[in-house]
Amino acid sequence: MAEARHRKWHVFQTKDELSVAMAKYTAHLSAKFCKEKGLFTVVLSGGGLIDWLCKLLEPPYKDSIEWSKWHVFWVDERVCAYEDPDSNYKLAMDGFLSKVGIPNKNIYAIDKHYAADGNAEHCAALYEECLRNLVKQNILPLCPNGKYPQFDLQLLGMGPDGHMASLFPGHPQINVKDKWVTHITDSPKLPPRRITFTLPVINSASYNLMAVCDDHTEQCPRSIADIFKHNNLALPASHLTAHVENMWYLDKAAASLL
Numbered sequence: 001m002a003e004a005r006h007r008k009w010h011v012f013q014t015k016d017e018l019s020v021a022m023a024k025y026t027a028h029l030s031a032k033f034c035k036e037k038g039l040f041t042v043v044l045s046g047g048g049l050i051d052w053l054c055k056l057l058e059p060p061y062k063d064s065i066e067w068s069k070w071h072v073f074w075v076d077e078r079v080c081a082y083e084d085p086d087s088n089y090k091l092a093m094d095g096f097l098s099k100v101g102i103p104n105k106n107i108y109a110i111d112k113h114y115a116a117d118g119n120a121e122h123c124a125a126l127y128e129e130c131l132r133n134l135v136k137q138n139i140l141p142l143c144p145n146g147k148y149p150q151f152d153l154q155l156l157g158m159g160p161d162g163h164m165a166s167l168f169p170g171h172p173q174i175n176v177k178d179k180w181v182t183h184i185t186d187s188p189k190l191p192p193r194r195i196t197f198t199l200p201v202i203n204s205a206s207y208n209l210m211a212v213c214d215d216h217t218e219q220c221p222r223s224i225a226d227i228f229k230h231n232n233l234a235l236p237a238s239h240l241t242a243h244v245e246n247m248w249y250l251d252k253a254a255a256s257l258l
């Protein structure tokens with residue numbers, strides 16, 4: 001394992017190996033936090049992540065994880081109806097969440113009606129309100145500076161252009177600090193309307209696991225090299241930190257220029 005600038009990383013030969021390691025990492029933290037706090041707050045993203053998480057549906061994890069103690073959130077969400085194939089909620093529900101015993105009330109999706117109406121601004125405001133209520137109920141703690149919620153584990157992906165969550169290069173959302181959740185209506189990755197956690201919220205998590213598999217573009221390994229070798233801050237993913245651990249899992253292709 002290598003480490004630099006508080007960023008740790010592993011390179012895996014195949015996506016399958018990466019996904020086995022991701023399951024192990026997640027299961028370990030689930031056991032740790034369930035024991036320490038009686039619950040585990042997990043933040044998902046969209047993209048390839050849900051496929052890679054499916055190893056958790058296999059032995060030994062499926063029957064040993066305390067699913068009833070999980071609370072599930074999204075670091076970003078596409079603002080569309082729940083049934084829309086673009087919805088990250090649908091992706092996670094169909095591929096993963098419906099197959100394990102997480103109580104429905106512990107799955108925090110964006111507001112159904114504003115989502116179906118495509119109202120990104122209201123979806124962001126209501127999602128932030130939902131997080132603030134969970135802080136009041138002691139489900140979510142605040143990070144030590146008292147300003148932002150602190151999730152236990154966020155499972156993130158990076159786009160070939162270096163975006164993470166729905167923080168895109170050259171777009172102003174990366175600079176938002178006075179909100180927990182913001183929105184975008186002109187996302188360069190479709191669909192255009194999305195909500196996203198702001199950077200200080202993302203970086204307040206205890207553990208961040210960023211998983212990147214090259215999608216056979218030249219851009220992805222270039223962005224990884226730009227982040228790891230040159231710390232190019234124009235790429236939102238280069239800003240990623242975490243309170244305890246900022247871990248990157250890369251496949252061989254994504255790491256090919258390192």
Ligand SMILES: O=C(O)[C@H](O)[C@@H](O)[C@H](O)[C@H](O)COP(=O)(O)O
Binds near residue numbers: 157159
């Ligand atoms: O809703 C989204 O589009 C995602 O949350 C997004 O930020 C994703 O995580 C990256 O684009 C990586 O996606 P891939 O895994 O498909 O490369």
